[in-house]
Amino acid sequence: MLRSLRDVPRTVWLLAAGGFFNMVVAFTFVYFFVYLTDERGLSVAQAGVISGMGGAGMVAGNFTGGWFGDRYGHRRILLIGSLISGAGVLALPVLPLALLYVVPTLSQYAGGCVRAANGALVAVTVPEGGRRQAFAVTRFAANAGFTVGPPLGALIIAHASYGLLFVVDGLGTLAFAAYAWRVLPAHGAVRAARTAEPGPGVFAALRQRPTVLVLLGAILVTDLVYRQQYSTLPVDLARHGLDTGVYGWLLAINGGVILLLELPATLALRGRAPLRIVGAGLLLVGAGYAALVIGTSVATAVAMMLLLTAGEVLYKTPATAYVADHAPAHAQGRFQSLYSGVSVSGVVLSAPLGGALYSVAPGLLWPLCAALAGAAGCAVLVAGRSAPEQGPGGPPARSLRPVRPRGARPVRFSP
Structure with a gap:
């Protein structure tokens, strides 16, 4: 490590x-x-x-x-x-x-x-x-x-x-x-x-990389679900008699687990196929919201947050790196922008969409969140199974462990 x-x-x-x-x-x-x-x-x-x-x-x-x-x-x-x-x-x-x-x-x-x-x-x-x-x-x-x-x-x-x-x-x-x-x-x-040598436009490059398109769509859907914890979740907790103190502790669990586990987990799993890790993480996000389908209580809320956080630990870093690994050199920034944009889209969309649904059918929100994240996870797993893990335009990778070309050094900046 x-x-x-x-x-x-x-x-x-x-x-x-x-x-x-x-x-x-x-x-x-x-x-x-x-x-x-x-x-x-x-x-x-x-x-x-x-x-x-x-x-x-x-x-x-x-x-x-x-x-x-x-x-x-x-x-x-x-x-x-x-x-x-x-x-x-x-x-x-x-x-x-x-x-x-x-x-x-x-x-x-x-x-x-x-x-x-x-x-x-x-x-x-x-x-x-x-x-x-x-x-x-x-x-x-x-x-x-x-x-x-x-x-x-x-x-x-x-x-x-x-x-x-x-x-x-x-x-x-x-x-x-x-x-x-x-x-x-x-x-x-x-x-x-x-x-870098010019190449095809970013959308043409994306069409050549269908697994990246699937991943971006899955992250977009999952972020709408993931960020319900900042909008409709505290409303639902209050509706079931759980005060803001409980919500504060849930957020503390989220932050603490991420700080403790994300870096070690990323290093431990760095040799594993990234789309399998991302897909598993999205499924865990769905499982977290599925825990609330049973009923909203302290126990189910804690279970929900632990599952949600475990999913975040698994999917966020490998997904970011996967997009970077599959970006052509001339469009690396644009690929990162696409990932960054879909990964925060829930900031704008999750509260109004989740709030509108919760106001008319509160019992439907958590099952729908679980289904959407679960479907996103399955889509990523299927995409990873149907296409070999490879770099942008390169042959299938024989090893997913970090490698450094002989004689090469990591790029460094000096003041």
């Missing part, structure tokens, strides 16, 4: 360190809705529209950031996106009402571009066969940062003000931009990706 981590290039560790810091200070979005209704005195409907527009901007940024990166360089997009995002957050406390409908959307769009660029930087830095552990390292750092961030934000609000919260977040994001500018020179893997 330690040897596998030593094989992760220095650039990935630098990105992971920056990502940890960035997630520690990225607590504004957690309290943004409450800030709008509490501090700014907006109605719930107004706050919902502003927050929804911001979420749509974030998803759009994930879908398009890699396209810009392939054209202008992923490092450049990461830097520009961080600068715009940080400046937008810094300005929030002094914005008039009209600009609250504009600036947060632009800021979150820029943040989505940063996420896509970060994934593309990992993909172009690490050779095929070693990307699973690299993505696992960056996900571990981001999850660890997010574990620290929201409680820290709550302390700032309690002992200071919302204004200071935005100042810390904005300045922290700008500091991340400065850090990235310092440690990620515009040479090496990023330049190599930009000067």
Whole structure:
């Protein structure tokens, strides 16, 4: 396990360190809705529209950031996106009402571009066969940062003000931009990706890789289901007499298990066929919601969260690496953008769709969630069985264990 981590290039560790810091200070979005209704005195409907527009901007940024990166360089997009995002957050406390409908959307769009660029930087830095552990390292750092961030934000609000919260977040994001500018020179893997031989357009490339298309569709469906834990789940818990304390503990279980198990599980399973792991993970997500079909209680809610978290541990990192491994060099950023976009689509779609169904047929939501995730998992397993595991346009791989060509070194950036 330690040897596998030593094989992760220095650039990935630098990105992971920056990502940890960035997630520690990225607590504004957690309290943004409450800030709008509490501090700014907006109605719930107004706050919902502003927050929804911001979420749509974030998803759009994930879908398009890699396209810009392939054209202008992923490092450049990461830097520009961080600068715009940080400046937008810094300005929030002094914005008039009209600009609250504009600036947060632009800021979150820029943040989505940063996420896509970060994934593309990992993909172009690490050779095929070693990307699973690299993505696992960056996900571990981001999850660890997010574990620290929201409680820290709550302390700032309690002992200071919302204004200071935005100042810390904005300045922290700008500091991340400065850090990235310092440690990620515009040479090496990023330049190599930009000067790669041109090839077919991204949609033509996708048609040549049907398993990637199946995977993207499965992740899209599963994310709509997965994110019900942040919208309809707390409503259903309250309806069955379980207070917010129970919900808080469920989220703590989710975060704790991911931090403890995701990195070791990724390293232990790195030699296994990725689509089998992803398919099993999606089936576990479906099994989690199936536990609630029995009835909503503390026991079934804990079982649901454990199964859901186990599924997340299995599917998220291998799915990201699979898309990167099957992307043509000239479109690595665009492939990462497609994956990033579908993997956060539930931010915008899950609450309105799940809420609408729950309001008219609450007993149907959990069975449907279980069925959708289960179908997505089966589709990925069938796709993996019907096509050999291979790189983009290459022959079937004889070994799925990370390999390094003789005499080659991992791409590294120097300050």
